[in-house]
Amino acid sequence: MRRAALAAVLVAVAPLAAACGSSVPADTVTAYVPGNDAAAIEAVAAGCSDGYRISVVRLPKDADGQRLQLARRLAGGDASVDVFTMDVTWTAEFADAGWAAPVPEDLAAALRTTTLGGPLKTATWRRDGDREPRPYAVPTWTNTQLLWYRSDLLRRYVKRGTAPRTWDQLLADNAEVARGVAAHNATLPRAQRIAVPSYIMVQGAQYEGLVVWFNSVLASAGGSVLDPADPTRVTLTDTPEHRAATVRALRVLKAVATAPGADPSLSNNTEDPARLGMERGQATFAVNWPYVYSSMRSNASTGTDENQQVPFFPEMRRFAGLFAEGAPAPSADQLARANRVLAKRFAFAPYPGVETALPARSTLGGMNLAVSTRSHKTDRAWRAVRCLTSAAAQRQYALKASQAPALAALYDDADLRSAFPMADLLRRQLGDEHAAPRPATPVYSTLSTMLAAKLHPVGAWDPEKLADELAEAARKALAGEGLVP
Amino acid sequence: MTARAAGDRRLAYLLITPAAVLMALVTAYPIGYAFWLSLNKASLTEPDHTEFVGLSNYLTVLGDGYWWSALAVTLAITIVSVVLELVLGMAIALVMHRTIVGRGTVRTMVLLPYGVVTVVAAMSWYYAWTPGTGYLANLLPDGSAPLTQQIPALGIIVLAEVWKTTPFMALLLLAGLALVPDELLRAAQVDGAGAWTRLWRITIPLMKPAILVALLFRTLDAFRIFDNIYVLTKGASGTGSVSILGYDNLFKAFNLGTGSAISVLVFLCVALIAALFIKGFGASAPGAADEGR
Secondary structure (H helix, E strand, C coil), X not given: CHHHHHHHHHHHHHHHHHHHHCCCCCCEEEEEEEHHHHHHHHHHHCCCCCCCEEEEEEECCCHHHHHHHHHHHHXXXXXXXXXXXXXXXXXXXXXXXXXXXXXXXXXXXXXXHHECHHHHHHCEECCCCCCCCEECCEEEEEEECEEEEEHHHHHHXXXXXXXXXXXXXXXXXXXXXXXXXXXXXXXCCHHHCCCCCCEEECCCCCCHHHHHHHHHHHHHCCCCCEECCEEEEECCCCCHHHHHHHHHHHXXXXXXXXXXXXXXXXXXXXXXXXXXXXXXXXXXXXXXXXXXXXXXXXXXXXXXXXXXXXXXXXXXXXXHHHHCCCCCCCCHHHHHHHHHHHCCCEEEECCCECCCCCCCCEEEEEEEEEEECCCCCHHHHHHHHHHHCCHHHHHHHHHHHCCECCEHHHHHCHHHHHHCCCHHHHHHHHCCCCEECCCCXXXXXXXXXHHHHHHCCCCCCCXXXXXXXXXXXXXXXXXXXXXXX | CCHHHHHHHHHHHHHHHHHHHHHHHHXXXXXXXXXXXXXXXXXXXXXXXXXXXXXXXXXXXXCCHHHHHHXXXXXXXXXXXXXXXXXXXXXXXXXXXXXXXXXXHHXXXXXXXXXXXXXXXXXXXXHHCCCCCCCCHHHCCCCCCHHHCHHHHHHHHHHHHHHHHHHHHHHHHHHHHCCCCHHHHHHHHHCCCCHHHHHHHHHHHHHHHHHHHHHHXXXXXXXXXXXXXXXXXXXXXXCCCHHHXXXXXXXXXXXXXXXXXXXXXXXXXXXXXXXXXXXXXXXXXXXXXXXXX
């Protein structure tokens, strides 16, 4: 009798107990992804179902907001986070905090053979207890900045069709173009004169983008913020060579910011204002991520209002129908035709170097996928990560969302090459020789904030003195001293 | 006190107890916890490594140049914007008070900026002052980018603040204007006092309580300025306020210890300002005036 009563109670309570755990079905893996990339990931996730289903939750659109929300959930032990995206700069922090689980050995081995060196490095960290560095996330897509330039202006005023290879050449070419345009203007009546495209568009606002610029130039000068082999050592000024590299890099930044006719908004510019400056025809050169290419193409074709038009590019108007909103995706052939016209005035080249003798290096961006150590569904979560980062998935991110794949083999894919005419260049810059990873450290966010505060406003400092100040700021960031401005 | 009154009083205490307990839990707990965190070395990324360090976080904050420059910026913004708001708000209140035609329309129009969400307003100021996209920046000589330099950027931040909250000031002052009896003003006029004398000798002294409450509210608000700066400059070029500094240390560096210490210091500054107003100038909180006793 008593046993029957107990059984009855258990039967009555069991569903309640199950319901208390979570309202998410047991086979559903929850993935937290950036709001602005969610659509692309959702499209791929819909096709992932091998004993599980992926439910996508949107995080804020900006990296700081994403990091904050994830940190709050993970620090609070939220088990509803199974899979989450990590910015390339968070790997060390999230691994050390014990939030991101190490990638299983078989998957890690596969990554080492298929993924490009640069992106894999951004997902790799060595935390206490690891014998050697190992991946704590799987690269989903990657990113690298290129040099964008006005090929028409270069041909006309510098009498050369190819882009400059170093920042010094770039500054000289830019001055040449500005002089040429000014001389040309002098022969014209006032109404027909064109604005002198003297700006060099860079990311100079006090934020991560400025650190990216500095990091790229510093790496190209042969320096680094921290010792890649020992991330607790600041290597900005520790040896005469390192110090020379740092000062050399700072001289380049200063020269760009103080060049005659430099962009007055330089120290407030992020990626988008830099893109707009190029599209408005104010700039001969820009360093920016590859997304500016498709933006230029569609705005030049379809731009209607003042802020979208590309005034210097009327030839692209004939492709208006091709890139209009709601139009079907253009065929490879149509794309190739549009790209050929685009190349007449707007072109891309490798990221500029500092010395011709040293390889030019460009800072990596991108996104990695990690599995939370708080998740109760680790096995399913890793299967979901494999699916969301597979070759088919990365191909789709590239074609539908213009995100550069991290898998080397995809750069030979014919469709991808027609969508990314710069595919070979990207692959080259993403390799070990030309990639400049950002300093890997669990306090990256503090470090970057303190460096940005010292570097800003660009050029309002003495390179020699600033090198010491940067080294001191980096030391304080690593030691956890002082405030973050 | 009669037995009846004592019983009433006991009942009153009993009735407010649940609300008082709830208030204590909701407000006192976070404040107490923030204070406790400020005495610890604590990071969001190392929840298991909290370590009691006494007042060392306060020494870190007070010994850092960033805190003092943020405090100077905050005080400058507070003083300049509140003074401007007071003068403009008074002018607008007088206009609203005397308007005969279209009274409702005038008041609605004046109040419009206050109805706009601060972040949205700040965004539109941001674009307006960005060269190329902005109608205001384009009025300036070529080559100027006001948001990239400290003094012009602070000017724009103050402008955005003043534009946004002058209506609030005007509204509080309008309520104060209603306290001034018309007979008094008319009597003064008969005695030969001009408009200026009437304003200085009668209107303003009678409005003193309303002015001080308005000043108190706006000063406390202005001292905590965050959103306008966050949108317009993100605190770059030396335009960060103490709130921005606290935010950056808590939510960017994940440093719960020094971040909380900054928050506690901001809290103390606000308490100091409130005490100064209430004790020093005799501003009274609504409902605490003498006539109630």
